[in-house]
Amino acid sequence: MNASDAGIEFSFNRVGAMVRRYWYLLRSSWPRILDLIYWPTVQMLMWGFLQLYVAQNAGFFARAGGVFIGSVLLWDILFRGQLGFSISFLEEMWSRNLANIMMSPLRPAEFISALMIMSVVRLSIGMVPVTMLAVAFFGFNLWSLGLALAAFFVNLILTSWAIGIFVAGLLLRNGMGAESLAWTIMFLFLPLTCVYYPVAVLPVWLQYVAWALPPTYVFEGMRELLISHVFRADLMLEAFAFNVVLFAAASFAFLKLLQSAREQGSLLQTGE
Amino acid sequence: MDAQSTAAVAVDHLVKLYKGVAAVDGISFRLAPGSITGLLGGNGAGKTTTIAMIMGLVMPTSGGVSVLGAHMPAERYRVLHRMNFESPYVDMPTRLTVRQNLSVFAQLYGVADIDARIGELAADLDLTEFLDRPNGKLSAGQKTRVSLAKSLLNKPEVLLLDEPTASLDPDTADWVRSRLEAYRRDNRATVLLASHNMNEVERLCERVIIMKRGRIEDDDTPARLLARYGRETLEEVFLDVARGRGKQREAAQ
Numbered sequence A: 001m002n003a004s005d006a007g008i009e010f011s012f013n014r015v016g017a018m019v020r021r022y023w024y025l026l027r028s029s030w031p032r033i034l035d036l037i038y039w040p041t042v043q044m045l046m047w048g049f050l051q052l053y054v055a056q057n058a059g060f061f062a063r064a065g066g067v068f069i070g071s072v073l074l075w076d077i078l079f080r081g082q083l084g085f086s087i088s089f090l091e092e093m094w095s096r097n098l099a100n101i102m103m104s105p106l107r108p109a110e111f112i113s114a115l116m117i118m119s120v121v122r123l124s125i126g127m128v129p130v131t132m133l134a135v136a137f138f139g140f141n142l143w144s145l146g147l148a149l150a151a152f153f154v155n156l157i158l159t160s161w162a163i164g165i166f167v168a169g170l171l172l173r174n175g176m177g178a179e180s181l182a183w184t185i186m187f188l189f190l191p192l193t194c195v196y197y198p199v200a201v202l203p204v205w206l207q208y209v210a211w212a213l214p215p216t217y218v219f220e221g222m223r224e225l226l227i228s229h230v231f232r233a234d235l236m237l238e239a240f241a242f243n244v245v246l247f248a249a250a251s252f253a254f255l256k257l258l259q260s261a262r263e264q265g266s267l268l269q270t271g272e
Numbered sequence B: 001m002d003a004q005s006t007a008a009v010a011v012d013h014l015v016k017l018y019k020g021v022a023a024v025d026g027i028s029f030r031l032a033p034g035s036i037t038g039l040l041g042g043n044g045a046g047k048t049t050t051i052a053m054i055m056g057l058v059m060p061t062s063g064g065v066s067v068l069g070a071h072m073p074a075e076r077y078r079v080l081h082r083m084n085f086e087s088p089y090v091d092m093p094t095r096l097t098v099r100q101n102l103s104v105f106a107q108l109y110g111v112a113d114i115d116a117r118i119g120e121l122a123a124d125l126d127l128t129e130f131l132d133r134p135n136g137k138l139s140a141g142q143k144t145r146v147s148l149a150k151s152l153l154n155k156p157e158v159l160l161l162d163e164p165t166a167s168l169d170p171d172t173a174d175w176v177r178s179r180l181e182a183y184r185r186d187n188r189a190t191v192l193l194a195s196h197n198m199n200e201v202e203r204l205c206e207r208v209i210i211m212k213r214g215r216i217e218d219d220d221t222p223a224r225l226l227a228r229y230g231r232e233t234l235e236e237v238f239l240d241v242a243r244g245r246g247k248q249r250e251a252a253q
Helices: A012-027 A032-055 A058-064 A067-092 A096-104 A108-138 A147-192 A204-210 A214-228 A233-264 B049-053 B076-082 B099-107 B114-124 B140-154 B170-187 B198-204 B222-229 B234-242 B246-250
Strands: B011-019 B021-031 B037-041 B062-067 B071-074 B083-086 B158-162 B190-195 B209-212 B217-218
Touching: A012 A032, A012 A067, A012 B099, A032 A067, A032 A108, A067 A108, A067 A147, A067 A214, A108 A147, A108 A233, A108 B217, A147 A204, A147 A214, A147 A233, A204 B209, A214 A233, A233 B011, B011 B049, B011 B076, B021 B049, B021 B062, B021 B217, B037 B049, B037 B198, B049 B062, B049 B071, B049 B158, B049 B190, B071 B076, B076 B083, B083 B140, B083 B222, B099 B140, B114 B140, B140 B158, B140 B170, B158 B170, B170 B190, B170 B198, B190 B198, B198 B234, B209 B222, B209 B234, B217 B234, B222 B234
Parallel strands: B037 B190, B037 B209, B083 B158, B158 B190
Antiparallel strands: B011 B021, B011 B062, B062 B071, B209 B217
């Protein structure tokens, strides 16, 4: 059996078709585009003003300028990256188009690649204007982090994709009954990955859990950079190693859940 | 060459159990290349599950399906580009225009000249005037024609149709049937048509497989079925099978 017959052939043409499909959808609906920008802006403004208030009343926070805004912007990369992936997938279920897609020659890896591309597209539409607003309102320029930002971004987006892939598998297997997970699963990471506080704040036993999650390294690395002005490449490499494992595990789980969906007949019945 | 290797679709002792209950219970049939076959049965007879297993969307519990020589679902990527399907229970994205939807699917199926193929189908299925209208703004009849266009984009050798004229008015349904007939004739395609509409099956199909509770109750040409049951219409035959009168008659004879 050759690569094509085994389903491991990869066609950029088919990935392009799916990206085109999601792009058509996105540009046809201004509420969808507004939704990408609205909540990150609200979050950034709230945490930015809180930081201003705290900085005026505490010396440490005055020195650690931008930590809260940096945290919320990086958190949004993680959260919105996963949401961008999952919402594009959910669009197929909402429009009852999934059987058309699964019956077409599109391979699972191509489908996932298209969802990853759309996750970055949706994230860019939402985050680029918000980072500009952060400069305008609070003088915090995320882009000035340069290469460090690239390392943070790569690690956060890899985690968001891994979670998105896992959620897509759950949706295939369990139908729309699993939809709420797509919206809420990432909030489990909010306290555990120490977005707004150092890992040392956690009880010791929970610190082990935190250090098993790749985003923890990113948020710790960001604080080191903004407070001590040191870029911790070691933390980024550790995060990347954990991400490789997480991504592989999520892809394996997706394929298993897809197989289970074929066995249970749930690709035809994508309702509740 | 044996029957399996020459059949466009071969179904062998196919079983599908859901939580121990048989949706499809040991059915076998073969579809000759270029044939058009009706799959009849009431709700829950197993028609949709059978078609889903032929498409590779559902994995059989036991038995096997092969399409154009490829075992489904294991070898589905060998043949998915040579087959297609249409069902009123599957939609296309409503916010995309007809042209956008068709062009995305054409690219997925690797159609060579996408614009030309869409133009050809639009002319053939009378879609030209609403090619640039969102799918969600179409009537039920127009949506069915768009779904039919999607199913013909790649000029499939095997076409699976699940109630292609459900919820259509008689005029549109008749129009759709004539297009299906023309496609099958012009392309020598193998068509399997699941339907509740006996007139449709009588008009289109040269062979009818009647399913009940996951099993094949009868399998023959419409003319021979009518003769065997002593009926004038397939609807009467269908009712005989659904109500068990066929078996009673056989027992009496």
